[in-house]
Amino acid sequence: xxxxxxxxxxxxxxxxxxxxxxxxxxxxxxxxxxxxxxxxxxxxxxxxxxxxxxxxxxxxxxxxxxxxxxxxxxxxxxxxxxxxxxxxxxxxxxxxxxxxxxxxxxxxxxxxxxxxxxxx
Numbered sequence: 001x002x003x004x005x006x007x008x009x010x011x012x013x014x015x016x017x018x019x020x021x022x023x024x025x026x027x028x029x030x031x032x033x034x035x036x037x038x039x040x041x042x043x044x045x046x047x048x049x050x051x052x053x054x055x056x057x058x059x060x061x062x063x064x065x066x067x068x069x070x071x072x073x074x075x076x077x078x079x080x081x082x083x084x085x086x087x088x089x090x091x092x093x094x095x096x097x098x099x100x101x102x103x104x105x106x107x108x109x110x111x112x113x114x115x116x117x118x119x120x
Contacts (some may be wrong), residue, residue, distance in 0.1 A: 002097065004051065006096065007096075009061070009096070010059050010095055010096030010097075010098065012061075013060045013061055013062055013080075013095045013096070014093075014095055014098070015060070016056050016059070016060030016062060017057070017060075017062065017093070017095075018058050019053070019056075020054050021043060021045055021093070022053050022056065022057060024042075024043045025039055025043060025050075025054065026057075026062075026076075026093070026100075026102060027090070027102060028042050028043070029063070029074060029075060029076055030076070030081070030083075030084075030090035030091040030102040031090060032075070033073045033075035034073065034074060035068065035071040035072060035073045035074070035076065035116070036050055036051060036054065036071065036072055036074070039054070039074070054074050056078065057075070060117060061080070062076060062077065062080055062093070063075065063076060063077060064076075064077050066110075076091075076093070077116070080093055080094055081093055081097065082094065084102075086102050088103050088106065089101060089102070089103055089104075090102045090103060090104060091111075099114070
């Protein structure tokens with residue numbers, strides 16, 4: 001059984017991840033640490049927005065940050081992230097009893113294609 005206080009923490013971590021820009025950030029951080037401007041460029045987001053998203057993920061306990069000169073470098077916390085060790089898996093996030101596997105796009109689960117209705 002999961003205690004309510006633990007469930008609340010886990011829910012906060014999952015909520016911090018459950019946003020499109022933050023999912024993109026997670027994908028890039030699975031490859032290794034990045035500084036804010038690198039992530040902003042990779043994701044195509046303004047720096048101020050990127051800083052906000054990274055702050056949300058850091059506050060939730062997903063990320064560590066480290067000042068490197070004038071830049072701040074973000075990485076997954078080691079107790080949360082395990083690098084991938086098999087083909088196509090970039091890494092796994094351990095969020096309480098849940099696991100989020102980050103895969104390369106080619107190995108990602110297929111999505112259902114929209115059916116053509118002939119009215120296009």
